Amino acid sequence: MITALLAMIGIALFLGTVLGYSAIKFRVQGNPLVDKIDSVLPQTQCGQCGFPGCKPYATAIASGEAEINKCPPGGEEGIHKLADLLGKEFIPFGDDATPKGKAVAFIDESTCIGCTLCIQACPVDAIVGAAKQMHTIIVSECTGCELCIAPCPVDCITMEGIEEDITNWKWRYPVFSIQASR
Amino acid sequence: MRKLFKFHGGVYPPTRKAESTRTPIVTAALPSKLVIPLHQHVGSRAKPVVQIGERVLKGQIIGKPESRLSSAVHASTSGTVSAIDTQLVAHHSGLPDLCITLIPDGKDEWIAHSGVDYKQTQHSELRHLLRQHGIVGLGGAVFPSDLKAYSHKHKIKTLVINGAECEPYITCDDMLMRERASDILRGAEVLRELLYAEEVLIGIEDNKPEAITAMRHAIQSELHERMEVVTVPTIYPGGGAKQLIRVLTGIEVAAGVRSTEKGMQCFNVATAYSIWRAITHGEPLLSRIITVTGNVDRAQNFEVLLGTPVNELIAQAGARADTDKHIMGGPMMGVQLPSAQVSVTKATNCIIESSPALFPPPLPALPCIRCIRCADVCPAELQPQDLFWFAKSNNFVKAEEFHLFDCIECGACAYVCPSNIPLVNYYRYAKSEILAREQEAKAAEAARERHEYRQFRIEREKQEKAAKLAQKEKAALAAKAAAATPAIIDADDEDAVQKRIDAAMARAKEQAAANIPKNTDTLTPEQQAEISMIEARRAKAHELASSEDKN
Numbered sequence: 001m002i003t004a005l006l007a008m009i010g011i012a013l014f015l016g017t018v019l020g021y022s023a024i025k026f027r028v029q030g031n032p033l034v035d036k037i038d039s040v041l042p043q044t045q046c047g048q049c050g051f052p053g054c055k056p057y058a059t060a061i062a063s064g065e066a067e068i069n070k071c072p073p074g075g076e077e078g079i080h081k082l083a084d085l086l087g088k089e090f091i092p093f094g095d096d097a098t099p100k101g102k103a104v105a106f107i108d109e110s111t112c113i114g115c116t117l118c119i120q121a122c123p124v125d126a127i128v129g130a131a132k133q134m135h136t137i138i139v140s141e142c143t144g145c146e147l148c149i150a151p152c153p154v155d156c157i158t159m160e161g162i163e164e165d166i167t168n169w170k171w172r173y174p175v176f177s178i179q180a181s182r
Numbered sequence: 183m184r185k186l187f188k189f190h191g192g193v194y195p196p197t198r199k200a201e202s203t204r205t206p207i208v209t210a211a212l213p214s215k216l217v218i219p220l221h222q223h224v225g226s227r228a229k230p231v232v233q234i235g236e237r238v239l240k241g242q243i244i245g246k247p248e249s250r251l252s253s254a255v256h257a258s259t260s261g262t263v264s265a266i267d268t269q270l271v272a273h274h275s276g277l278p279d280l281c282i283t284l285i286p287d288g289k290d291e292w293i294a295h296s297g298v299d300y301k302q303t304q305h306s307e308l309r310h311l312l313r314q315h316g317i318v319g320l321g322g323a324v325f326p327s328d329l330k331a332y333s334h335k336h337k338i339k340t341l342v343i344n345g346a347e348c349e350p351y352i353t354c355d356d357m358l359m360r361e362r363a364s365d366i367l368r369g370a371e372v373l374r375e376l377l378y379a380e381e382v383l384i385g386i387e388d389n390k391p392e393a394i395t396a397m398r399h400a401i402q403s404e405l406h407e408r409m410e411v412v413t414v415p416t417i418y419p420g421g422g423a424k425q426l427i428r429v430l431t432g433i434e435v436a437a438g439v440r441s442t443e444k445g446m447q448c449f450n451v452a453t454a455y456s457i458w459r460a461i462t463h464g465e466p467l468l469s470r471i472i473t474v475t476g477n478v479d480r481a482q483n484f485e486v487l488l489g490t491p492v493n494e495l496i497a498q499a500g501a502r503a504d505t506d507k508h509i510m511g512g513p514m515m516g517v518q519l520p521s522a523q524v525s526v527t528k529a530t531n532c533i534i535e536s537s538p539a540l541f542p543p544p545l546p547a548l549p550c551i552r553c554i555r556c557a558d559v560c561p562a563e564l565q566p567q568d569l570f571w572f573a574k575s576n577n578f579v580k581a582e583e584f585h586l587f588d589c590i591e592c593g594a595c596a597y598v599c600p601s602n603i604p605l606v607n608y609y610r611y612a613k614s615e616i617l618a619r620e621q622e623a624k625a626a627e628a629a630r631e632r633h634e635y636r637q638f639r640i641e642r643e644k645q646e647k648a649a650k651l652a653q654k655e656k657a658a659l660a661a662k663a664a665a666a667t668p669a670i671i672d673a674d675d676e677d678a679v680q681k682r683i684d685a686a687m688a689r690a691k692e693q694a695a696a697n698i699p700k701n702t703d704t705l706t707p708e709q710q711a712e713i714s715m716i717e718a719r720r721a722k723a724h725e726l727a728s729s730e731d732k733n
Contacts, residue, residue, distance in 0.1 A: 043626035045633045053633065124632040143629045166221065169275040170614040174607040 045123035046145030216489030225251030321450030348421030349512030369454030556595035
């Protein structure tokens with residue numbers, strides 16, 4: 001009787017230790033679904049979805065608080081990807097969110113007064129400058145989120161569309177005539 | 183007799199090479215202007231290093247290589263730089279790119295140049311020379327040769343010199359081998375030295391007997407060792423680097439694998455020739471052999487300065503009036519030029535003048551009937567009919583799974599397609615979409631990292647500020663405590679309080695005395711008088727005020 005009890009207690013203790021250990025050792029940090037959603041989002045950190053950045057939007061989608069059609073920079077393809085990932089139906093963009101062409105911010109350096117407000121607004125640190133010094137955009141890092149435009153007190157920031165040139169040119173979808181049946 | 187291997191598929195289009203091999207290579211006339219694109223190679227565009235109006239000499243660098251994967255661009259003759267701007271270039275997109283326009287002065291005056299003995303020169307120095315002399319692969323890929331002539335990880339067994347020239351119409355390599363065989367072989371020796379390659383195999387298709395004879399003769403007369411001309415069967419695309427390596431050695435090179443990993447490296451004959459000119463004569467890549475053929479009166483090969491406008495070149499071959507299109511490259515893989523105003527580049531091996539009779543417009547495409555003729559001829563052993571389906575439906579994941587990137591875009595599938603589907607265009611579309619998406623994903627990843635770091639930084643700054651503030655407050659509190667302690671003790675003693683007040687007042691007076699107005703040093707007598715008057719009034723007012731107080 002005693003041996004049986006001891007054996008059971010021993011097993012319980014052993015299993016408890018294993019479970020407790022694995023709970024600490026194999027703990028999943030954060031919500032893996034959030035990370036998956038986040039990796040689909042375009043990371044412009046523009047806040048057009050109504051959330052302060054891509055991660056908060058991903059969190060909101062994961063918890064079912066937000067719809068999947070709130071991200072204009074991701075385009076329709078982004079909605080398709082989210083729909084595939086979450087097993088949801090595709091929903092088109094609402095009237096409040098329409099995708100635009102890609103663009104980067106441009107600072108008119110003759111008007112800039114060096115107030116640093118845009119630097120504070122930039123979510124990806126793509127603006128260089130200091131107080132009372134001219135600011136400029138690091139084009140390669142700019143995500144085109146437009147968050148720097150509103151804070152500028154002298155309206156010296158404009159969005160410049162990225163023009164197609166030889167380096168970013170893509171082959172078009174082939175279009176050719178199909179012979180009409182007679 | 184060397185044992186040859188076969189690659190899968192291949193097609194046999196009419197070669198049409200006889201027309202342009204009847205006469206020897208002719209040096210093209212000096213054009214009225216040279217439009218030299220700064221992006222004639224794989225990699226980043228060269229940076230212009232000349233000014234408008236500057237006189238440049240033949241062989242002078244006008245575009246400096248910008249990054250590791252880049253190459254130099256030179257003035258093809260002496261003259262004056264008249265413009266540095268975007269102009270139409272020979273590219274599938276038909277978009278303009280940065281070019282330097284040079285007006286030749288007709289003197290053809292060389293910059294000081296001299297060659298080196300490659301056996302006495304360090305390899306790093308030789309590679310630097312190749313880069314500075316703008317040597318790139320002239321078979322069509324225009325990959326910088328300095329990067330290809332290097333293998334530190336893998337031992338190179340075979341250096342393949344590609345003289346196959348499988349595409350119809352093109353004969354520039356053929357003529358080069360016939361006329362300048364010994365320089366090609368010497369260039370191959372330089373490459374062998376750079377790669378420590380054991381043997382050199384020169385693959386030439388069996389429809390070029392004159393070139394084969396010339397090359398064999400040069401090997402014998404110049405006593406090149408472990409170097410062999412191998413006759414390979416004429417089959418398109420047998421001149422693709424992967425296909426030629428396969429035929430000569432039986433080794434397959436998959437997409438994303440460098441041929442050096444398999445102990446192979448492949449260079450075009452024209453590249454070997456320019457390497458010899460660059461290393462031992464110090465001549466940068468300024469001209470190349472170009473076949474002008476098709477709808478012309480005198481189809482032949484020209485030695486053309488890079489940057490020569492195509493219309494000036496075709497005029498010398500006698501372009502016929504009914505020419506409607508100009509194709510750069512061969513009929514299978516060539517680029518249709520946006521206009522005859524564009525200039526020839528390092529990649530230009532052939533200009534085909536096209537007329538409706540020569541190349542009738544493509545028949546309308548019909549639906550795919552899955553006859554799999556394309557799969558039968560695909561030299562990369564792909565399933566073109568499936569790739570077409572995936573590309574058409576934008577199913578890029580599946581297309582990649584079916585090894586889309588092993589496709590060499592040779593066009594054999596489209597050549598045999600009974601439904602006339604422009605298959606290669608679909609593969610190119612899918613490839614460029616996939617690459618663009620990869621780039622976007624990379625950019626998004628970088629943006630995420632930057633954003634997360636920024637948030638981390640803001641949080642850290644906040645904490646640091648809070649810590650600083652807390653410390654300051656603590657210090658202030660301590661100071662206050664230290665100052666307040668005696669005051670509390672003395673609060674009962676009225677004398678002590680009075681003393682402190684007096685002391686404070688004395689300090690204030692002292693400070694006031696120290697603060698003499700700075701504008702009272704140099705005063706005119708009138709100002710002095712005015713001041714004394716004001717002072718008197720003030721004193722009177724004080725007197726009155728104090729007397730009222732007393733009352």
